[in-house]
Amino acid sequence: MVxxxxxxxxxxxxxxxxxxxxxxxxxxxxxxxxAATGLETILAASGAPKGSFYHHFPGGKEDLAVxxxxxxxxxxxxxxxxxxxxxxTAGALVTAAAAAQAADLRESGYELGCPVATVTLELxxxxxxxxxxxxxxxxxxxxxxxxxxRAAGRTDAEAARLARWAIANLEGALLxxxxxxxxxxxxxxxxxxxxxxxxxxxxxxx
Amino acid sequence: MVxxxxxxxxxxxxxxxxxxxxxxxxxxxxxxxxAATGLETILAASGAPKGSFYHHFPGGKEDLAVxxxxxxxxxxxxxxxxxxxxxxTAGALVTAAAAAQAADLRESGYELGCPVATVTLELxxxxxxxxxxxxxxxxxxxxxxxxxxRAAGRTDAEAARLARWAIANLEGALLxxxxxxxxxxxxxxxxxxxxxxxxxxxxxxx
Numbered sequence: 001m002v003x004x005x006x007x008x009x010x011x012x013x014x015x016x017x018x019x020x021x022x023x024x025x026x027x028x029x030x031x032x033x034x035a036a037t038g039l040e041t042i043l044a045a046s047g048a049p050k051g052s053f054y055h056h057f058p059g060g061k062e063d064l065a066v067x068x069x070x071x072x073x074x075x076x077x078x079x080x081x082x083x084x085x086x087x088x089t090a091g092a093l094v095t096a097a098a099a100a101q102a103a104d105l106r107e108s109g110y111e112l113g114c115p116v117a118t119v120t121l122e123l124x125x126x127x128x129x130x131x132x133x134x135x136x137x138x139x140x141x142x143x144x145x146x147x148x149x150r151a152a153g154r155t156d157a158e159a160a161r162l163a164r165w166a167i168a169n170l171e172g173a174l175l176x177x178x179x180x181x182x183x184x185x186x187x188x189x190x191x192x193x194x195x196x197x198x199x200x201x202x203x204x205x206x
Numbered sequence: 207m208v209x210x211x212x213x214x215x216x217x218x219x220x221x222x223x224x225x226x227x228x229x230x231x232x233x234x235x236x237x238x239x240x241a242a243t244g245l246e247t248i249l250a251a252s253g254a255p256k257g258s259f260y261h262h263f264p265g266g267k268e269d270l271a272v273x274x275x276x277x278x279x280x281x282x283x284x285x286x287x288x289x290x291x292x293x294x295t296a297g298a299l300v301t302a303a304a305a306a307q308a309a310d311l312r313e314s315g316y317e318l319g320c321p322v323a324t325v326t327l328e329l330x331x332x333x334x335x336x337x338x339x340x341x342x343x344x345x346x347x348x349x350x351x352x353x354x355x356r357a358a359g360r361t362d363a364e365a366a367r368l369a370r371w372a373i374a375n376l377e378g379a380l381l382x383x384x385x386x387x388x389x390x391x392x393x394x395x396x397x398x399x400x401x402x403x404x405x406x407x408x409x410x411x412x
Contacts, residue, residue, distance in 0.1 A: 033328035035241030111331040117381055121324040122239035124384045125317040134385035164382065165395045169371065172378030175323055176370065178330045179340035189371045196402055 018056040020046040026068035031111040034065050034122045059129075065119050066129045072115025073137025080144040090148035091194030094166055098190030101174055102183035110181045113174045142167045149197065162197060169193045224262040226252040232274035237317040240271050240328045265335075271325050272335045278321025279343025286350040296354035297400030300372055304396030307380055308389035316387045319380045348373045355403065368403060375399045 024046035028037040039061055043050050057063035076097075083096040104112045120134040142163040149159035173189035230252035234243040245267055249256050263269035282303075289302040310318045326340040348369040355365035379395035 031331055033239065033241055035239055036328060109331075113327065118324075118327040120381060120385050121319065121327060122242060124387075125237055125315075131385050131387060135382075138382050138385060161394060162398065164391065165375065165379075165398045168378030168382050168391070168395050169375045170378065171381050172374030172376065173371075175326060175377050175381075176341075176344050176374050179326050179337050179344060181330075181337060185370065185374070188367060189374050192368065192371045192402075196398075 017046075017048045017052060021048045021053070021056065022064065022067040022071055024048075025064040026071045026115060029065065029068050029119050030072065030113065030115045031108075034061075034119045062123070062127060062129070065123055065127070066133045069116050069119055069130060069133040069137060073133065073140060075115060076137070077140045077144065080141055084144050084148065087148075089152060089194075089198045090145050090163070090166070091196075091198030093145060093148055094170065094190050094194045094197060095187075098170060098173070098186050101170065102177070102186040105174070105177055105183040105186065110178055110183075113178045114171055117171060117175065138164070138167055138171075145197075152198075166193050166197060223252075223254045223258060227254045227259070227262065228270065228273040228277055230254075231270040232277045232321060235271065235274050235325050236278065236319065236321045237314075240267075240325045268329070268333060268335070271329055271333070272339045275322050275325055275336060275339040275343060279339065279346060281321060282343070283346045283350065286347055290350050290354065293354075295358060295400075295404045296351050296369070296372070297402075297404030299351060299354055300376065300396050300400045300403060301393075304376060304379070304392050307376065308383070308392040311380070311383055311389040311392065316384055316389075319384045320377055323377060323381065344370070344373055344377075351403075358404075372399050372403060 021042060025037070025042045028042060028045060039053070042061075042064065043053065054060065057067075059066075079100055080093065080097055083093055083100070087093045087096055101114070116134055116137045119130060123130040124134060142160070145163035145166055146156075146159040149162055150156065154162065169189055170186070170193070173186045177183050177185040227248060231243070231248045234248060234251060245259070248267075248270065249259065260266065263273075265272075285306055286299065286303055289299055289306070293299045293302055307320070322340050322343045325336060329336040330340060348366070351369035351372055352362075352365040355368055356362065360368065375395055376392070376399070379392045383389050383391040
């Protein structure tokens with residue numbers, strides 16, 4: 001059987017329709033959650049025809065949740081990679097990442113928090129695929145930080161543990177910032193985390 | 207006009223019906239999110255008659271979201287107050303809170319994470335009431351920790367900042383733990399946070 005997606009002329013259009021649906025879903029899930037977002041809304045936002053939806057996503061809407069988490073994971077990973085290239089330490093990388101996330105929050109009227117967290121909390125309890133995609137995203141982000149920590153002399157185990165802890169802090173700060181509608185929660189939390197990562201001490205009386 | 211809720215004999219039943227609906231909604235929202243949980247499911251779980259629902263919750267299902275966040279906020283606040291009474295330091299309090307949350311995760315097959323986070327991420331962007339209830343819950347939890355930090359000689363501002371940072375860390379760790387289905391993420395993150403709060407230093411090579 002020939003898969004039409006693999007036939008030259010069809011590929012760009014098909015790839016775009018699939019990618020457009022994922023991008024539209026990811027944006028909507030990030031702002032308002034998975035369950036609140038109907039398939040019709042996603043299709044309308046993406047401009048994709050309904051007829052091809054189950055061709056691209058045989059598992060239905062849950063496939064979109066997995067792909068949205070993967071997309072969000074890659075977007076933040078790319079942001080971290082770019083920041084890692086121009087920062088010297090793990091703390092500086094955390095500070096840069098927090099500043100970018102805080103800007104997303106402010107510029108979106110506090111709608112754009114973490115692109116992975118909401119779908120994870122909604123679906124991780126009942127979808128192994130979503131839980132796995134979310135775990136991969138968090139692990140990937142932590143690895144960016146762990147590289148900096150190893151370069152600063154931390155052991156592999158210590159770097160992994162501290163990196164995951166720092167990602168957890170950033171995630172939690174994004175949650176608190178959405179509730180308070182105050183992005184400074186993210187940058188202030190990152191300031192403390194950065195100091196701990198780089199200097200091994202918590203700040204006092206700044 | 208006499209409110210039937212205030213008439214002796216009616217009060218217990220009415221109060222119970224409202225409280226039962228809130229408790230059932232809070233449990234369902236915590237496991238699977240707000241939008242995924244239909245009103246019929248909540249009423250079936252609580253045993254409350256549908257007829258009185260809009261009497262108790264004139265704002266409809268969104269009222270339940272606010273009340274569920276308030277209930278979750280109080281439950282964790284009580285847990286923190288009890289733990290604060292038997293722990294000496296902020297770090298010990300974080301460790302105790304993390305152990306309790308990790309136990310909730312494990313015992314529920316990773317369905318019972320933070321009782322506030324999921325609804326917050328789903329609704330904070332479009333409901334001032336939910337955002338406010340979530341912010342109050344996070345602030346209340348942080349205040350338990352801040353009290354310990356002030357008792358240990360931190361300034362008010364420093365205690366408030368570190369306490370919020372520690373709550374953010376616990377929240378993020380609960381999120382990562384649900385994705386990985388590994389509650390040790392919560393206890394390990396708390397170990398680092400506790401050390402920073404109590405000793406002012408990050409652990410090395412434990």
